[in-house]
């Protein structure tokens with residue numbers, strides 16, 4: 296498929312997903328669409344806000360346990376990263392691994408991916424850097440490589456698994472287990488359950504970066520799908536749902552209004568919500584039990600002194 300056809304196909308799927316999500320009784324939009332170029336930049340800024348603890352906590356865990364993590368993963372690995380967002384954690388990991396053979400970043404955002412790959416190639420000339428442009432929520436092929444690696448390690452940092460419903464997370468774990476060979480493993484970051492006030496603050500930062508990140512999805516719909524959302528009439532909302540152990544992020548309509556998207560009308564009542572994201576919080580044992588249903592067993596885990604975040608190494 297040429298580049299233009301591929302871009303058109305991606306745009307068509309985006310349009311269908313948006314139209315179907317907004318036609319539902321309880322309106323929703325898939326969270327993967329939050330990450331266009333601007334959304335990815337805003338997410339990087341969220342990670343730097345005072346309130347958003349997951350990124351810096353995970354990095355701290357990696358820095359403090361680099362040797363132990365590298366020992367668990369083993370030598371001559373092909374490291375496959377799902378959703379290769381921030382390269383800082385990856386650099387830290389690649390620096391500590393023993394003689395890694397290849398690094399395969401997998402991401403839907405092509406520009407972001409190729410830029411990261413290029414930077415890593417210059418920083419690690421001895422590692423084969425083989426980017427794959429793919430939606431990792433769907434099965435994808437690993438690149439054919441001449442390089443000699445001994446096993447695969449899947450790396451899924453950032454607690455992105457938390458953005459999946461348990462059913463979708465289960466499907467992903469099943470797919471991951473089918474991709475791993477006998478000696479492979481999964482290194483995964485999860486955000487741990489803690490005081491709801493700490494979690495809610497992380498998704499309602501005082502500078503309003505998270506709000507801008509959410510509303511950017513409406514901006515994206517306006518520009519890519521010929522929409523006419525009035526951004527001043529919608530608000531970001533993030534609340535912790537204790538029973539489900541998750542943050543629910545939505546965009547709330549400030550008044551009754553009608554919005555046109557790709558030639559279709561959508562009515563909103565005052566206070567009506569569009570669900571854009573869940574972010575599930577786990578316990579180490581709870582996640583280990585969950586992953587066990589897909590054949591994984593917890594080999595080792597690392598956490599921080601406040602027990603805010605967990606990094607788990609799971610094997611088959």
Ligand code: AVI
Nearest residue numbers: 341453454455458498505574
């Ligand atoms: C990417 N993901 C793990 C983030 C989270 O914490 O669930 C997305 C995010 N949304 C708002 N703030 C951060």
